[in-house]
Amino acid sequence: MSGRTTSTGAGGTDGADGATDRARKAAAGLAELRGFGNEHSSEAVPGALPDGRNSPQRAPLGLYAEQLSGTAFTEPRARNRRSWLYRIRPSAAHPAYTRIDNGSLRGAPFTETVPDPNRLRWDPLPDPAPGTDFLAGLWTLGGNGDTAQRVGMAIHLYAADAPMSDRVFGDADGELLIVPQQGGLLLRTEFGLLAAAPGEVALIPRGVRFRVEPLDAVVKGYVCENYGRPFELPELGPIGANGLANARDFRAPVAAFEDTAGPVTVVHKFCGNLWAAELGHSPLDVVAWHGNHLPYVYDLRRFNVIGSISYDHPDPSIFTVLTSPSDTPGLAGVDFVVFAPRWLVGEDTFRPPYFHRNVMSEYMGLVEGAYDAKRAGEGGFVPGGGSLHNMMSAHGPDRATYERASTAELRPQKVDDGLAFMFETRWPVTATAQAAGAGHLQRDYDRVWQGLERHFPA
Ligand SMILES: O=C(O)Cc1cc(O)ccc1O
Ligand SMILES: [Fe+2]
Numbered sequence: 284m285s286g287r288t289t290s291t292g293a294g295g296t297d298g299a300d301g302a303t304d305r306a307r308k309a310a311a312g313l314a315e316l317r318g319f320g321n322e323h324s325s326e327a328v329p330g331a332l333p334d335g336r337n338s339p340q341r342a343p344l345g346l347y348a349e350q351l352s353g354t355a356f357t358e359p360r361a362r363n364r365r366s367w368l369y370r371i372r373p374s375a376a377h378p379a380y381t382r383i384d385n386g387s388l389r390g391a392p393f394t395e396t397v398p399d400p401n402r403l404r405w406d407p408l409p410d411p412a413p414g415t416d417f418l419a420g421l422w423t424l425g426g427n428g429d430t431a432q433r434v435g436m437a438i439h440l441y442a443a444d445a446p447m448s449d450r451v452f453g454d455a456d457g458e459l460l461i462v463p464q465q466g467g468l469l470l471r472t473e474f475g476l477l478a479a480a481p482g483e484v485a486l487i488p489r490g491v492r493f494r495v496e497p498l499d500a501v502v503k504g505y506v507c508e509n510y511g512r513p514f515e516l517p518e519l520g521p522i523g524a525n526g527l528a529n530a531r532d533f534r535a536p537v538a539a540f541e542d543t544a545g546p547v548t549v550v551h552k553f554c555g556n557l558w559a560a561e562l563g564h565s566p567l568d569v570v571a572w573h574g575n576h577l578p579y580v581y582d583l584r585r586f587n588v589i590g591s592i593s594y595d596h597p598d599p600s601i602f603t604v605l606t607s608p609s610d611t612p613g614l615a616g617v618d619f620v621v622f623a624p625r626w627l628v629g630e631d632t633f634r635p636p637y638f639h640r641n642v643m644s645e646y647m648g649l650v651e652g653a654y655d656a657k658r659a660g661e662g663g664f665v666p667g668g669g670s671l672h673n674m675m676s677a678h679g680p681d682r683a684t685y686e687r688a689s690t691a692e693l694r695p696q697k698v699d700d701g702l703a704f705m706f707e708t709r710w711p712v713t714a715t716a717q718a719a720g721a722g723h724l725q726r727d728y729d730r731v732w733q734g735l736e737r738h739f740p741a
Contacts, residue, residue, distance in 0.1 A: 313476055314537045315580075319516055319530035324573030325475065325538040326369075331571035337367045346570055347373040353458075353488050353513055353576035364488070364513055366574025368473060371542060372564060380551055380558035389423035390430050390456060390555020391437060391510065393713035400676050403714065406723040407464075407667030410501055411442040417468070417495035418452050418550060419443070421506065424646070424669065424718040427710035428510050428616075430456040430554045436607075436617045436708055438646050439506040440669070447494035450548040451566055456555065457510040459487040460605070460619060462704060464650050464667050466499030472578045473569045475536030481650050482702060484604075484619070485580045486514065492549065492566050493578070503667055505648045507706045511616035514605035522589055528604045532585040535577045541565035583650075583702060588625040594632050599705065609709055617708045622654065624699035634696070635688045638679035644711050645672045652701025656680045658731065659701075670728075673711045681731035 316323045326332040331346060333339045342348045346369040353364035389395070411420050420443035428435010436457070461468065467480040472493040479485035481504075487493055519526060545563040552558075586604060591597050602620045609616040627634045636656040648669045653659035657670075658681055664670060672678040680688065718724070 313478055315477075315534040316537060317531050317534060319528075319533040319579070320575055321535075322573065322575050323535055323577060324571075325536075326571035327475075327538040327540055328570050331369055331538075332573060333369070342369055344369075344570065346370060349373055349375075351490055351574075351576055353490070362512070362515065364574075364576040366474075366572055366576040368569045369571040370473075371540070371568035371570065372566075374566065377549065377560045377562060380553075380560045383550065383557045383559045385555075385557050386419055387422040387717060388439070388552070388557065389426075389437070389715045389717075390552075391426050391428045391435050393426050393437075393715065395716040396714050396719045398673065398711045398713045399719070400673055402670070402672055402676050402678055402728055404664065404670040404725045404728040405668055405718070405721060406665065406725060408440045408442045408503060409723065411444050414445050415443050416445045416447045416450075417441055417443045417497075417502075418447060418450070422717065423715050425671070425712045425714040426508070427644075427708060427712055430510055433457075433510050434609075434616065435510045435710060436706065437508040437510070438669075438706055438712065439508060440504070441506060442501065442503045443495070443497055444501045446496040449546065450550055450559075451492045451494045452550045452552070453490055453492040454487070454508065454552045455490055456552050457508045458489050458513055460507040460509065460514065461485045461487070461504060462506070462648065462650065463502065463504040464648070465504065466497055466502035468502060468504075469496040469498055470494075470578065471496065471539075471541070471567055472536060473567055474572055474578055475539040477534070477536050477578055477580050479580050482584055483580055483582045485578065486605075487578050488513065488576050491576075491578055494567070505669070505704075505706075507617060507619060509607050509617055511607045511609065514607050514619065517600075517603045517606045517618075526587045526589055527602075528581060528586055533579045533581050535579045538569060538571050540570050541567045583621050583623055583704075586621055586623045588623050590625055590627070591629050591632070594629050596629065596632060596634060596637055599636070599707075614709050615707070616710075617706055620705040620707055622701070622703040622705075624697070624702075626695055626697050628695045630693060632693070633680075633688055634691075634693075635680050635684050638677070640675045640677050641672070642674055643707050643709055644674045645678075646670070646706045646708075646712060647672075648704055648706075650702040650704065654701055654703040655698055656684055658683045662725070663731075671712055671714070678732075682734045683731075685735060 426437030657664035
């Protein structure tokens, strides 16, 4: 939470349509600011940012000054998040919102099914119907908490093949941690442009408006919608001053604005429902900004993996990238955890994840390759798929993994054939009806633990 940087960013960006080539080029060479939780500032036009005050009598260049807060005004300084935006038109100048169809999006409280103690696993989401944009392609798997209480989280997947060309999205219910799995995304946000490819994650803070342009024909991935306290970096404790996700590797955008005529639909997610209002201009019209309530991208391959260099398999909290603390110290509303390439050297150790029953609830996804506790390939844990192991549901290595790892020769071993992650939450996850009844739900997941026979002498 330190440091201040300044930038002069890109000028106005191209309009919504026909911009895909330009978007690709932009993705390849985006200017970015570095750091986590920093007070950054950026102006797309020199002189657009007021100096020495947030809200002068008249903001420079005829812009409107607007504050966007991500925490209450009065929260402790160390976790206070807010940004000041200097825009062509104030966000307040919009007509009434009206409800639109929620599509496959669901919000908390999740009451369509009863919480299920069974281990559940899904294959990847089917390909999108042609013309599906990111917002239409969001499909809620489940979640917990209550949007109106700002507590809990939702797990979504997405599959899309079309740009959000004439609409933008903003989520009042929480921040969106986007985990691309197939294909890259260009995120045009109020703060500027970010690109995120598989292996990276992007975070859109609560309330920030953005639209998504697929950088590949079909894009798929996962989203953790965090209704609770904004994600922060975990404490490092005895690890020391460095390690895990290093703050300097987080990339924020520089200011870039759209000065285009509408109609543009603003879709606003509020207490689980989608509302829309039509504007005569793009709301991505922020010419300059400063603050710390910002979108960012992080490359998971930069994660500094800490592990055992003696014996035993450490608990996966050591792999926490981001944590959203709850009201109980040490107990996260949701953690984002990554299983990144690493060496395993433990002596006399069962090296893959152990058998366990966890008080926390675990949703796992796979960006690529395989996961070291589960068989890969068809019918197994595959990229784009996901598993849910709710509070106290017994799980761990499948039979094939147990047999392999309990007899393997324990040479130093590099695990670098996959990238798995976990959304781990203190509250059980209740599936939506569409997830519980999905055609891509694996009906025989329990079988992976069958045949684990007794070896104890009779
Ligand atoms: O269930 C899982 O595969 C996730 C997990 C990984 C690990 O290394 C230890 C515990 C755990 O829950
Ligand atoms: Fe687990």
